Amino acid sequence: MKHDSPSIFEQSRAGRRNPAHSPRAPDPDLPPEYLRREAPALPQVSELQVVRHYTRLSQRNFAIDTQFYPLGSCTMKYNPRACNTLAMQPSFLARHPLAPAATGQGLLACLYELQEILKTVTGMQGVSLAPMAGAQGEFAGIAMIRAYHDARGDHDRREILVPDAAHGTNPATAVMCGYVAREIPTDSQGDVDLAALRAAVGPQTAGLMLTNPSTLGVFERRITEIARIVHEAGGLLYYDGANLNAILGKVRPGDMGFDVIHLNLHKTFSTPHGGGGPGAGPVGVGERLLPYLPIPIVAKEEQGYRWLEEADCPQSIGRLSAFGGNMGVLLRAYVYARLLGREGMGRVAEYATLNANYLLARLRAAGFEPAFPERRATHEFIITLKRQAKELGVNAMDFAKRLLDHGLHAPTTYFPLLVPECFLIEPTETEDKDTLDAFVAAMSAIQREAETSPEVVKTAPHTLPVRRLDDVRAARELDLVWEETAEKRE
Amino acid sequence: MPFIPHTEEEVREMLAAIGADSIEALFDEIPAELRGADLSAIPEGIGEGELARLMRARAAADHQPLCFLGAGAYEHHIPAAVWEITTRGEYYTAYTPYQAEASQGTLQLLYEYQTMMARLMAMEVSNASLYDGASALAEAVLMAVRANRKAKSKRILMPDTVHPRYGQVVETIVRHQGITLEPLRFDPTTGRLDPAALSEALLPAAALVIPQPNFFGCLEAVDALTDWAQAHGLLVIAVVNPLAMALLKPPGQWGREGADIACGEGQPLGVPLASGGPYFGFMCCRRAHMRQMPGRIVGRTVDLDGRTGYTLTLQAREQHIRRSKATSNICTNQGLMVTAATIHMALLGGEGLRRTAAACHANTRALLERLQAIEGVSPAFTAPFFHEVVLRLQRGSAAGVLEHLLEDDILGGLALSPFYAERYPELDQTLLVCATETRTAADLDHYAASLRRALQS
Numbered sequence: 001m002k003h004d005s006p007s008i009f010e011q012s013r014a015g016r017r018n019p020a021h022s023p024r025a026p027d028p029d030l031p032p033e034y035l036r037r038e039a040p041a042l043p044q045v046s047e048l049q050v051v052r053h054y055t056r057l058s059q060r061n062f063a064i065d066t067q068f069y070p071l072g073s074c075t076m077k078y079n080p081r082a083c084n085t086l087a088m089q090p091s092f093l094a095r096h097p098l099a100p101a102a103t104g105q106g107l108l109a110c111l112y113e114l115q116e117i118l119k120t121v122t123g124m125q126g127v128s129l130a131p132m133a134g135a136q137g138e139f140a141g142i143a144m145i146r147a148y149h150d151a152r153g154d155h156d157r158r159e160i161l162v163p164d165a166a167h168g169t170n171p172a173t174a175v176m177c178g179y180v181a182r183e184i185p186t187d188s189q190g191d192v193d194l195a196a197l198r199a200a201v202g203p204q205t206a207g208l209m210l211t212n213p214s215t216l217g218v219f220e221r222r223i224t225e226i227a228r229i230v231h232e233a234g235g236l237l238y239y240d241g242a243n244l245n246a247i248l249g250k251v252r253p254g255d256m257g258f259d260v261i262h263l264n265l266h267k268t269f270s271t272p273h274g275g276g277g278p279g280a281g282p283v284g285v286g287e288r289l290l291p292y293l294p295i296p297i298v299a300k301e302e303q304g305y306r307w308l309e310e311a312d313c314p315q316s317i318g319r320l321s322a323f324g325g326n327m328g329v330l331l332r333a334y335v336y337a338r339l340l341g342r343e344g345m346g347r348v349a350e351y352a353t354l355n356a357n358y359l360l361a362r363l364r365a366a367g368f369e370p371a372f373p374e375r376r377a378t379h380e381f382i383i384t385l386k387r388q389a390k391e392l393g394v395n396a397m398d399f400a401k402r403l404l405d406h407g408l409h410a411p412t413t414y415f416p417l418l419v420p421e422c423f424l425i426e427p428t429e430t431e432d433k434d435t436l437d438a439f440v441a442a443m444s445a446i447q448r449e450a451e452t453s454p455e456v457v458k459t460a461p462h463t464l465p466v467r468r469l470d471d472v473r474a475a476r477e478l479d480l481v482w483e484e485t486a487e488k489r490e
Numbered sequence: 491m492p493f494i495p496h497t498e499e500e501v502r503e504m505l506a507a508i509g510a511d512s513i514e515a516l517f518d519e520i521p522a523e524l525r526g527a528d529l530s531a532i533p534e535g536i537g538e539g540e541l542a543r544l545m546r547a548r549a550a551a552d553h554q555p556l557c558f559l560g561a562g563a564y565e566h567h568i569p570a571a572v573w574e575i576t577t578r579g580e581y582y583t584a585y586t587p588y589q590a591e592a593s594q595g596t597l598q599l600l601y602e603y604q605t606m607m608a609r610l611m612a613m614e615v616s617n618a619s620l621y622d623g624a625s626a627l628a629e630a631v632l633m634a635v636r637a638n639r640k641a642k643s644k645r646i647l648m649p650d651t652v653h654p655r656y657g658q659v660v661e662t663i664v665r666h667q668g669i670t671l672e673p674l675r676f677d678p679t680t681g682r683l684d685p686a687a688l689s690e691a692l693l694p695a696a697a698l699v700i701p702q703p704n705f706f707g708c709l710e711a712v713d714a715l716t717d718w719a720q721a722h723g724l725l726v727i728a729v730v731n732p733l734a735m736a737l738l739k740p741p742g743q744w745g746r747e748g749a750d751i752a753c754g755e756g757q758p759l760g761v762p763l764a765s766g767g768p769y770f771g772f773m774c775c776r777r778a779h780m781r782q783m784p785g786r787i788v789g790r791t792v793d794l795d796g797r798t799g800y801t802l803t804l805q806a807r808e809q810h811i812r813r814s815k816a817t818s819n820i821c822t823n824q825g826l827m828v829t830a831a832t833i834h835m836a837l838l839g840g841e842g843l844r845r846t847a848a849a850c851h852a853n854t855r856a857l858l859e860r861l862q863a864i865e866g867v868s869p870a871f872t873a874p875f876f877h878e879v880v881l882r883l884q885r886g887s888a889a890g891v892l893e894h895l896l897e898d899d900i901l902g903g904l905a906l907s908p909f910y911a912e913r914y915p916e917l918d919q920t921l922l923v924c925a926t927e928t929r930t931a932a933d934l935d936h937y938a939a940s941l942r943r944a945l946q947s
Contacts, residue, residue: 004798005594008602008836021569022842023927025849028737030874034709036739039840040610050836051571054599054829058580061595065579078493079583082538088573089549096559097766099901103555106548107765120531132621132767135809135819139663146666169821171814178666181814219519251520252527270493274826275596276586276618276786278768294662318662322562322624322655322755323766335545339492341535350513351494357516358504365507376519404592409585415810432495433504459794464591466799471590474791474803480615480780481605482790 005060005465008053009482012043060465061275062409068435072380072412072424073167073215075245075267080336083271087331097323101306107327108305112298114334121345122261123254124284128293130325134242137262137281138173143317144260144285144292145207145236146177151315157206157235163192165216165416167242170209179206186418190216190372192226201233211240212256213247213378215416216371217424227257236260236288244268245352245428246379249345259286268348269333280329291315296324351429352379355436359427362440367447371419380426382419389421394450394457396421401468402449402460406442492535555901556933560878560924561705562623562653563766564758566733566846567928569837572760576830586822590801596825597800600788603832610735610835611752612742613774617785619823623755624659626771627699627729629784629818630753631664634697634725636817637750637782641723643694649674649683651704652729654909678916681706681871681880685714690722697725700749703734706922707854707878708871716745725750732772733758734876736843737851741774751775760834761827770824770831781807784818849927850877853934857925860938866945870920878924880906886945888919894944900937
């Protein structure tokens with residue numbers, strides 16, 4: 001498998017063309033000061049070279065279609081092919097975003113029904129599909145909280161409370177919305193420290209951002225009490241939907257007291273991760289935040305479906321993209337939701353939870369240490385390899401890299417930051433028992449190896465296209481674009 | 491059960507290993523009063539065959555007319571190989587390349603993408619993409635304020651010739667950070683900024699945004715604008731159509747020094763219209779500013795054996811490390827769209843992109859010739875254009891004309907008045923039209939004949 005992979009630029013030969021893909025055109029009749037002197041130096045390669053190069057590159061990836069991918073907090077479940085095929089129908093792909101609603105009634109019907117499904121399954125009063133990613137959904141959510149306080153003339157609320165276990169996007173989002181992020185500690189059982197929360201809330205509190213189940217892989221048991229504390233202080237509750245897969249169809253964020261929520265459709269609703277996007281991060285809100293939802297929103301009226309825009313939603317926080325969102329992702333999520341139906345949604349949470357608890361039980365029996373041994377796993381859980389790091393000098397990153405040699409993608413490592421040498425493991429509901437057993441066997445094998453020949457683990461991976469990469473050099477001698485000469489600057 | 495592989499026997503074995511009586515027992519930490527939500531409003535699940543029929547019927551209902559509409563999203567030929575390769579499971583179902591050794595395919599592709607974009611823009615570095623053009627401009631504005639501390643200003647000069655939706659998105663995203671957007675009026679004759687109208691009264695400011703082509707399709711005097719801005723201590727943010735940059739002077743060559751940041755909508759590079767997304771935003775900048783650039787960046791490095799490999803780098807800028815001090819809350823790029831764009835650019839090459847851009851320009855010129863021959867139709871502006879023009883209609887209403895064209899199965903363009911009614915009432919009864927390389931001479935004739943009839947009726 002190990003072989004060099006020359007860049008597409010190294011395969012380029014001056015004068016090679018693919019004339020089939022661009023028409024003949026006269027020289028432009030434009031004044032020379034506007035024109036580019038030479039065509040950009042893109043690769044000059046044949047269509048076969050392109051197809052072969054990018055097909056071969058694809059084979060240098062791990063992916064759900066080829067590997068178990070238990071990446072915690074990322075919900076790497078099977079992405080049904082039907083979702084792709086049905087979303088990529090030519091008339092959906094050909095539609096211009098500014099075309100009249102009359103030419104998009106089929107699309108809008110899907111989007112409207114998706115809004116309704118998401119509303120029901122989260123227990124919220126309104127949904128906007130506009131945010132293009134989870135982090136943009138977070139931004140929209142906190143911007144709505146701010147709009148709500150501002151509309152009431154309540155301008156002194158400057159703080160957003162964020163548990164220390166939260167995703168990094170939470171505090172970053174609070175800052176983007178002009179708030180100060182204030183951390184709330186977690187207690188030894190993985191729940192929010194209620195005494196610290198009570199001490200932190202006050203007239204400066206705009207809201208609390210919470211992931212439930214948390215990134216520690218446990219359900220926040222006192223959520224009702226947390227909601228009461230924050231609401232009594234005049235703040236609102238934001239639900240980070242990163243872990244919704246754990247409770248889909250079982251418990252609704254709206255019923256837990258949340259005022260606003262974002263969903264990651266690329267997690268819970270199984271749209272593809274695509275090597276890092278595109279995602280979609282719809283937001284749902286309770287009664288109080290309805291006027292502030294980002295636009296556009298699909299409405300169903302007697303004459304058909306149409307987009308609600310500025311004139312319909314004067315208090316909206318506004319637009320997040322030029323054209324209204326990642327429609328292709330939304331269509332895939334819609335297809336998935338219809339295939340599952342209401343019973344299928346509850347089953348997602350059930351089997352995701354079953355798989356996680358089974359994997360936890362097996363790993364524990366194999367001698368691995370859970371971070372929260374007294375707690376149930378939700379759809380994910382944490383083990384800590386601090387003992388291995390201390391006694392054997394083999395850390396979580398070494399285990400992660402060695403798992404790759406077993407043909408298994410590594411779990412999330414070193415997140416959350418609270419647990420030393422941690423693995424955050426999320427098997428998802430679409431994996432079968434044999435796969436989980438194979439993961440346990442691989443972990444046990446690596447453990448034995450760490451005890452007998454730790455160097456093998458510490459220098460892993462050994463069977464991938466490259467061995468362990470020098471990240472320090474990557475950051476110090478920044479090489480971000482390919483150049484002809486071997487001698488590069490810096 | 492869709493997508494759940496468990497047999498009953500396996501479930502029993504798994505519960506026994508856990509020591510639980512039932513799956514339900516695994517939820518025993520969730521307070522009972524929170525359970526039992528009513529989901530009856532969600533339809534029951536249906537099979538793939540039945541759903542395929544429904545989805546095909548819905549797609550069939552969305553027949554698409556002949557497109558002369560642009561305004562930030564453009565119909566172009568996309569080689570079949572682009573999406574054939576892009577939807578391979580190894581790209582489609584991979585995650586963000588955090589485990590670099592297991593993600594060399596995606597990482598090398600992103601590195602090649604960064605190189606292609608930097609070359610297309612004639613800029614030094616590129617990130618691995620952002621969400622879309624409008625949000626990329628918002629991020630560029632935030633970046634410019636961070637990068638230009640010397641200006642001691644959070645004011646951004648934002649011409650009215652920037653796509654109005656981009657202006658709205660920037661406003662949504664930056665308004666909470668004390669940044670103000672100072673609108674710049676355009677010359678109503680030329681349809682672009684008049685560099686001579688820029689005055690020191692606009693200072694201090696952190697950056698000037700320069701669109702190329704601008705929302706009306708007109709070409710801005712980018713050299714003069716860039717030089718003015720930089721002479722007064724402003725950074726220049728170019729917001730450009732990437733396809734056009736194969737033909738037009740790229741941001742890195744504007745003025746004496748070149749633009750500082752280039753961003754825009756990547757859709758014209760192999761991404762279908764798809765009602766507005768997913769697309770991707772791109773961003774390039776000078777090396778001097780790259781630590782202020784948001785989004786993922788891939789670097790080339792070596793492995794333990796000295797073999798070339800690729801990895802995410804400069805992560806100290808990002809939210810998962812920096813949390814509340816991050817350059818942005820962004821934690822993704824548009825990986826799959828960039829996969830398509832990279833393959834698209836490799837297939838067309840620089841010369842192919844240039845030819846496509848030139849064909850778009852020629853088609854729009856040919857369309858304009860046909861249309862301005864019609865009585866009561868004239869170009870609204872005098873500046874040179876790329877592949878869009880604004881038509882002024884002496885009679886008839888723009889909205890009425892569009893309806894008439896639609897009856898002839900033509901998407902005739904965009905009526906500008908809803909976007910400009912307040913600030914430019916003179917743009918009443920104007921249409922923004924576009925003819926890309928996908929339109930034939932017969933298409934242009936069809937449009938002209940239909941418009942003639944529309945204006946006679």
